[in-house]
Amino acid sequence: MPNNQILPNRQKVIARRNQKGFTLIELIISIIIFLIVTSAVYGVMRIAMQSRSAVNQEVPLTKNTRFSLNTIGRDTLNAGFDYPLKNTVKLPDNRVSALLNIPNDFDNTQDIVPPIIAGNNITLNASSNSLTDQVTYLFKDSTFNLVGAAGKQVSQSLSINAASTVGGIDQIVPVAGSTAACSVNDIYVITGNTGSTLGVATEISGGNTIKFANGDPLGFNLSGTAGPLRGITTPASIQRMRMVTYFVSTDGILNRREYANAAATTFVDEPLIYGVENLQIQYILGDGTVSDNPSAGVDGVPGTADDIQANLATVRQIRFTISVRSIELNSAGQPNRVTMTSTFGTRNLGYDPN
16 A cells, blocks of 8 residues: 555544544533533522512502502691591591590590591401401591682581471581582581580481481481480581591401491492501690500500590591511412501691691
């Protein structure tokens, strides 16, 4: 065989011998490094996904909680709007306590009804086994008896004649003679020279008479000379009021309850947020005192002889602390939780937040 043919073959063999590949050890080390890097990247991505999931759950929870507090704040600012102060609004004994499921007072006389009514540790939350607070507000219905040019209308009370009792039912006739602005089941504050009272209209008769019979949906009315309505003297007026309560139901739902106002039922509940574990309310008075229930007196126990219901008219700020948990569970098998605290001024009770 010629030498010129052997030489290229020999060069090919030598070239193949000079080529180097990965050893088994190098391959194992490479695989281990790859697994370490991949595991690290996966761990980071998993943490990021968990964080994103937690944020996705917390954002709506936080948003709903903030919305609920804003709704409470709106009614807190309205509390007492055009409502008679200085302890003039009275109702028959224990009518409000029966409606709101708060302790009765210690006496059997007519009760003072302030524009803010506190309820401390009222409802047992079955989901968290905690006692939650409630609060009730009374304020003017700004849609009642609108007077003025379009776009500039304002609500005005109706001047009325003194109440009379006909057939065992108290009735009021407005001076102007028209009851067009009034409706059955509305709550009214009737104010005169000798004080004020609340009543629920049970009938609008003849276009000029508002009747307040016993057995109204809220249990406020007491017809006849023994009732507070007959004790009010002229000049007098009638104004529609709104009455709302914020409370947590036993199954952990924060509700806004509005009473009467032409509804066919005693009240209408508006659920604001689910999964509420606790709602605590504190009241800051005009002298700076902080109380869980200003009307409970020195002993802090409602329904005892030292109660001062009039203290509720001196509330200048109200602080709400609400704790909420999500319905869905996070990656750790636990619900997400949010706790928020907000303080609102009661501008219609003598406090200007600005």
